[in-house]
Amino acid sequence: MKLGKVELCHFLQLVALFLCFSGMSQAELSRSRSKPYLQSGRSRTKRSWVWNQFFVLEEYMGSDPLYVGKLHSDVDKGDGSIKYILSGEGASSIFIIDENTGDIHATKRLDREEQAYYTLRAQALDRLTNKPVEPESEFVIKIQDINDNEPKFLDGPYTAGVPEMSPVGTSVVQVTATDADDPTYGNSARVVYSILQGQPYFSVEPKTGVIKTALPNMDREAKDQYLLVIQAKDMVGQNGGLSGTTSVTVTLTDVNDNPPRFPRRSYQYNVPESLPVASVVARIKAADADIGANAEMEYKIVDGDGLGIFKISVDKDTQEGIITIQKDLDFEAKTSYTLRIEAANKDADPRFLSLGPFSDTTTVKIIVEDVDEPPVFSSPLYPMEVSEATQVGNIIGTVAAHDPDSSNSPVRYSIDRNTDLERYFNIDANSGVITTAKSLDRETNAVHNITVLAMESQNPSQVGRGYVAITILDINDNAPEFAMDYETTVCENAQPGQVIQKISAVDKDEPSNGHQFYFSLTTDATNNHNFSLKDNKDNTASILTRRNGFRRQEQSVYYLPIFIVDSGSPSLSSTNTLTIRVCDCDADGVAQTCNAEAYVLPAGLSTGALIAILACVLTLLVLILLIVTMRRRKKEPLIFDEERDIRENIVRYDDEGGGEEDTEAFDMAALRNLNVIRDTKTRRDVTPEIQFLSRPTFKSIPDNVIFREFIWERLKEADVDPCAPPYDSLQTYAFEGNGSVAESLSSLDSISSNSDQNYDYLSDWGPRFKRLADMYGTGPESLYS
Secondary structure (H helix, E strand, O other), X not given: OOOOHHHHHHHHHHHHHHHHHHHHHHHHHOOOOOOOEOOOOOOOEOOOOOOOEEEEEOOXXXXXXXXXXXXXXXOOOOOOOEEEEEEEOOEOOOEEEOOOOOEEEEOOOOOOOOOOEEEEEEEEEXXXXXXXXXXOXXXXXXXXXXXXXXXXXXXXXXXEEEEOOOOOOOEEEEOOOEOOOOOOOOOOOOOEEXXXXXXXXXXXXXXXXXXXXXXXXXXXXXXXXXEEEEEEEOHHHOOOOOEEEEEEEEEEEOOOOOOOEOOOOEEEEEEEXXXXXXOEEEEEOOEOOOOXXXXXXXXXXXXXXXXXXXXXXXXXXXXXXXXXXXXXXXXXXXXEEEEEEEEEEOOOOHHHHHHOOOEEXXXXXXXXXXXXXXXXXXXOEEEEEEEOOOOOOOEEEEOOEEOOOOOOOOEEEEEOHHHOOOOOEEEOOOOOEEEEOOOOOOOOOOEEXXXXXXXXXXXXXXXXXXXXXXXXXXXXXXOOEEOOOOOEEEEOOOOXXXXXXXXXXXXXXXXXXXXXXXXXXXXXXXXXXXXXXEEOOOOEEEEEEOOOOOXXXXXXXXEEEEEEEOOOOOOOEEEEEEEXXXXXXXXXXXXXXXXXXXXXXXXXXXXXXXXXXXHHHHHHHHHHHHHHHHHHHHOOOOXXXXXXOOOXXXXXXXXXXXXXXXXXXXXXXXXXXXXXXXXXXOOOOOOOOOOOOOOOOOOOOOOOHHHHHHHHHHHHHHHHXXXXXXXXXXXXXXXXXXXXXXXXXXXXXXXXXXXXXXXHHHHHHOHHHHHHHHHHOOOHHHOOO
16 A cells, blocks of 8 residues: 555654654663762752753644653652753744643744754753752754755756757756755655656756757757756655756757858849949849858859959848949940859858858859940040240140940030139130130149040030149249348447348249349449348348448438349349348347337336326217217107107198188188187197297188087097197198298188288289188278179
8 A cells, every 4th residue: 555645744754753752761861971060058969861952843733732852850859849941042932841840842833944953951940949950951952854845946947059960968958956855864855857848859867967969960940949848856756756847948059061052043134334333233142041150151253254344242241242343344345244153151060061062153144234425535634734934825735535335426525614713724625625715823823633524416414524634834934032021130339240131032933953042232232331242152141231330319220122133044033122220239239129219218208198198088089979979869759759748749741732622622610710709728738839920800701600619529628638649739730831932821820810911912813812812801902803
């Protein structure tokens, strides 16, 4: 009859308990032969009890406290005078002791994997005096292990790799399982390994956990990854043992076991003959089932008639062979090319050379297509030379271009004016002869780089470009001059024959043999008594003094004309004036003061005084500007400001009325009698400034009451409302302008005028002024009849 897992565990627990009880019985009967224990107030007695250790099974699941062992002393007579106490690890919390009998029990479930043993101390005390009757003894309670922990793979799940095509028995990876049970007690921690998933490709060593290949020639290209399940079981794999599993992912790594192969045996590509050099013609690729470095390719042209025209390189990213042009294509010269291209692995594995050659070849045919090409110059660069003295219209050189196509279209020439902005040159459109169009100056521009355009007559869009470098040859057309502006000084205490200045000359021309200058004084300056010139024959000259006793008070500046001649053919010359100042020098000949006014300076104004005067002038200018600005701001603006109260404005319009026609539209009686019937109430806060023209005495004419009342109502509303526009502005429309010969003839102001002016002359102006004569006449005799 076989025992199950639970029954086996109970059986092992009973065996362990039996062994523990046997050990306890032996412990109780054992006597110590150690040194006697001296207790104060008593005679020396021998130590009568001692114990080494107790054993307790872990994982006890009973409801009653687990009996551990019994403590007993020979001093104990069983009359209850002795009590036992327990101290140390777990005392009172895990382990308790019966103070009368000395029985020890465990009150909690114990786990060996948490703590394998406990160290405690036991002591027997006199119950009355509470003094020890035996020395304190230390003992150990060990937790007896049972198989309650399964093996675990702490590092799982695992990943590993092994090269493809590896032989049988190649080690892949080692897995390790740990068991928390006691490895020194029984087989609870003895683990064996087995493979649950992954056969027949892999196997595992039962004791070591090393996984190995079990099949030869595993091909990555067929299957590159395998998932294995490994089991670890304790109790040496016997029934009732606990087990744990883990997964192992094995990846087959690539080896170079596949040669490259072109998908096709031949390729054909069409390219235009105008394709530039270094352009890509085609991309071809040999297939390789391998990956990474094992799939890296090398391409080369092994045969064909385009070895010097084309080249092939490899794209590092795609492993493609890139065919590019090395030289210009010409359909008229050759219409097609054939290339034989080989592809091979960069790094072949010697182990697999037996599978066949690790290279392959294919044929590539390139067809050149004809295109309409622009004209081609016979030379990429035309160097030319011309003297700067050449006449306008002289021939400099000739360029030539032709149409490379089979049609051989005529060519016309022109100059790209972006390269000849000043239009120094012309070109004959038919012959390509270049001539001068302007006078040339080498010193302005020594080399002219121009571009000549050649266009097909039949197709002007086809333009070829040629480059011409025209070098201007030098002639002696520039006179020499001083190399710099010299600041020459002579000391008042200078001695005769003393060199005061060394001069040199420059010339814009560039003779082939270099410059050679000759210096001398002009004819007028040769006989001067102050300075002389010495030509040093090395394109320099020295200025020397002829006398001593220079004085600034007598003459502070001398002008010395110097004649310079170059060595050109014909030679050119120039006269340059050297300014020499007389200075006061120190003992070393260093100039201190060169101004003749230095002697009269104390009599003048000092620098501080000049600064003060300038400051005053500037202050006055600032004040003047402020005054002008303030006056301008005080002027009233022409545009009315809404926030400003505008008063006493007379707005006049120089519009001449229509005479009698103006009064025929409505009855003007209300306007005429406005001031007669009612008194005008003027505003006291405004001083009237309106000057009325003199008018004759008003003649009474019947009024229009409705019109008069309407105007008075509106006038009263305007006088009462201070916010109504135009804000105290009296607008008079009775003035027709200064340009009228008769001045103002309006009747609006006439009624308010007290003038004695005589208007009888209106009767003499004719029928058109009859109405005015009636209004302004002095009597019935003035009426027009």
